[in-house]
Amino acid sequence: MRSFFRTPSVRALLPVAASLLLSSCDLLEFSPNDHRAPESERDLTAKNLAMLAQRPLPAGDTLRFVFTGDSQRFYDDAEDLVKSVNQQPGIQFMLVAGDISDFGFAREMRWINDDLRKLKVPYLTVVGNHDLVGNGRKAYEAIFGPRNYSFVYGDTKFIFVDTNGREYNFDGTAPDMTFVKRELADNSVRRHVIISHVPPQDEDFDPALSNSYVTALREDPRLVFELNGHRHAFSIGEVFGDGVTYINSSSFESRQYVVLTVWGDKQFRLKQVKF
Amino acid sequence: MQFRLILAALVAAPLAVSASISSVPGALPDSVGVPTAPAPAGRVSPSNPLPWYRPNHVVLQTGGGLGMIAGGAGFSLKDRLDLDILIGYVPEKYAGSALSLASAKLIYSPWSLPLHDKLTLKPLSVGGYFSYTHGTINDEEPDQYQPGYYWFSTDTRVGPLLGSRLSYALPATASGRSRNLSAYYEFSTNDLYIVSYVQNRRGLSPADILTLSLGLKLDI
Numbered sequence: 001m002r003s004f005f006r007t008p009s010v011r012a013l014l015p016v017a018a019s020l021l022l023s024s025c026d027l028l029e030f031s032p033n034d035h036r037a038p039e040s041e042r043d044l045t046a047k048n049l050a051m052l053a054q055r056p057l058p059a060g061d062t063l064r065f066v067f068t069g070d071s072q073r074f075y076d077d078a079e080d081l082v083k084s085v086n087q088q089p090g091i092q093f094m095l096v097a098g099d100i101s102d103f104g105f106a107r108e109m110r111w112i113n114d115d116l117r118k119l120k121v122p123y124l125t126v127v128g129n130h131d132l133v134g135n136g137r138k139a140y141e142a143i144f145g146p147r148n149y150s151f152v153y154g155d156t157k158f159i160f161v162d163t164n165g166r167e168y169n170f171d172g173t174a175p176d177m178t179f180v181k182r183e184l185a186d187n188s189v190r191r192h193v194i195i196s197h198v199p200p201q202d203e204d205f206d207p208a209l210s211n212s213y214v215t216a217l218r219e220d221p222r223l224v225f226e227l228n229g230h231r232h233a234f235s236i237g238e239v240f241g242d243g244v245t246y247i248n249s250s251s252f253e254s255r256q257y258v259v260l261t262v263w264g265d266k267q268f269r270l271k272q273v274k275f
Numbered sequence: 276m277q278f279r280l281i282l283a284a285l286v287a288a289p290l291a292v293s294a295s296i297s298s299v300p301g302a303l304p305d306s307v308g309v310p311t312a313p314a315p316a317g318r319v320s321p322s323n324p325l326p327w328y329r330p331n332h333v334v335l336q337t338g339g340g341l342g343m344i345a346g347g348a349g350f351s352l353k354d355r356l357d358l359d360i361l362i363g364y365v366p367e368k369y370a371g372s373a374l375s376l377a378s379a380k381l382i383y384s385p386w387s388l389p390l391h392d393k394l395t396l397k398p399l400s401v402g403g404y405f406s407y408t409h410g411t412i413n414d415e416e417p418d419q420y421q422p423g424y425y426w427f428s429t430d431t432r433v434g435p436l437l438g439s440r441l442s443y444a445l446p447a448t449a450s451g452r453s454r455n456l457s458a459y460y461e462f463s464t465n466d467l468y469i470v471s472y473v474q475n476r477r478g479l480s481p482a483d484i485l486t487l488s489l490g491l492k493l494d495i
Contacts, residue, residue: 027338027462027485027486027487028337028338028339028486028487028488028489029338029339029340029486029487030337030338030340030342030343030363030365030369030370031340031341031342031363031365031370031374031376031408032340032432032465032467032468033365033370033371033374033408033411034340034365034369034370035369035370035371036369073470073471073474073475074475075471075475075477075478075479076474076475076476076477076478077478078478079477079478102467102471103427103429103467104413104429105467107468108471111471111478111479111483115478130425132413133413133425133429134411134412134413134414134429134430135370135371135372135374135411135412135413136413137371137412137413138370138371138372138412139371142371166419166420167413169416169419
């Protein structure tokens with residue numbers, strides 16, 4: 001047996017056989033809802049945050065990131081977006097405002113990651129309504145990570161919230177207001193940025209929670225702006241006229257994104273980029 | 276525990292069908308008798324065809340989007356066209372919730388190549404399948420969405436399949452029907468993967484949307 005594996009031709013074939021076996025395991029899909037994936041394609045939020053932690057931003061330095069959303073079945077556009085973003089100077093990461101997938105399948109999320117992992121910077125996502133179709137919530141958690149999470153970069157806390165209330169039949173759990181209030185109450189950082197998929201003025205936002213969500217944002221003195229996706233069109237404005245700026249992202253197929261530069265307490269500049 | 280029970284049931288189902296059917300010929304009155312000599316063993320006896328409603332084979336497979344394990348029975352027409360009905364299962368660990376899948380496969384294999392006195396290869400099998408998944412977490416509930424909110428079904432999938440089958444001749448049944456134990460593989464995909472690929476022929480490759488199933492088929 002030993003000598004068999006020592007034969008040069010057999011040894012040369014071993015890696016080939018191993019990779020065939022691995023890819024056939026991947027091909028043996030139990031269901032489109034099957035969310036098994038190789039280790040390198042799981043827990044992508046944690047992996048991207050670890051990458052970000054390796055390039056820290058000194059407190060007081062200008063923050064600059066790309067903001068886009070709704071990658072949803074736009075794989076050709078995703079390739080072009082990556083090429084364009086990779087030419088942006090001085091950006092630290094990219095945010096995707098949900099709807100990574102179209103059908104809530106892990107395979108779709110991995111297809112998007114196949115493109116976005118070619119970015120020179122880490123990327124972070126928030127869960128969208130399409131990512132919650134069928135068994136999508138478990139696929140998203142397996143491939144990316146928690147549906148509500150936050151991280152601190154430089155002196156800004158980024159808060160990611162699942163606001164896709166309709167996917168939970170408006171049962172009062174999304175957005176998780178306990179999480180939102182706790183995160184917004186964090187006084188240890190200079191600024192807050194909150195990002196979610198469905199904006200609070202949308203009919204897919206839980207109507208029983210929109211008022212308390214909007215109020216929590218208005219009462220947060222550290223909030224720079226709220227970022228959303230879902231509408232597939234860029235917009236910026238004080239939607240509720242209460243001093244809180246809401247920015248909605250373009251989708252991948254509209255072939256544009258924005259670069260946000262943040263400094264001071266709440267000052268920011270927005271640049272639209274077409275690709 | 277529940278998973279083990281279902282798994283055992285899935286494995287047992289084809290065997291049970293096989294057992295109940297193989298016992299039937301004995302129960303049939305041989306004395307009703309066809310006056311001709313009995314057909315030699317190992318050859319199909321045209322005078323004793325299976326009733327139309329009785330499955331010709333049992334199936335057990337994995338993958339292909341139809342279950343971690345899927346078992347069932349099927350019908351054959353002229354040894355070329357197979358209709359297989361399968362019940363599949365995926366444990367919660369792999370899909371987020373325990374899924375049961377009901378599926379039907381229609382497979383056409385135009386050629387049979389004898390390789391050896393007991394081995395036959397069907398080099399090409401083409402066909403399609405339909406599957407229905409029960410047990411997803413966010414199944415569309417009445418009034419959850421406006422009509423057309425999502426244009427696709429989360430439960431119902433259809434797709435093409437393409438594969439090959441290798442058959443080994445087993446001793447014929449008591450009634451003289453030839454029997455094979457076959458192993459097959461099938462590459463398949465589904466409607467939503469196809470839509471994804473067709474609209475992104477640069478960003479995705481055909482290999483990206485493939486799934487594989489491996490299975491066994493036993494004539495009864």
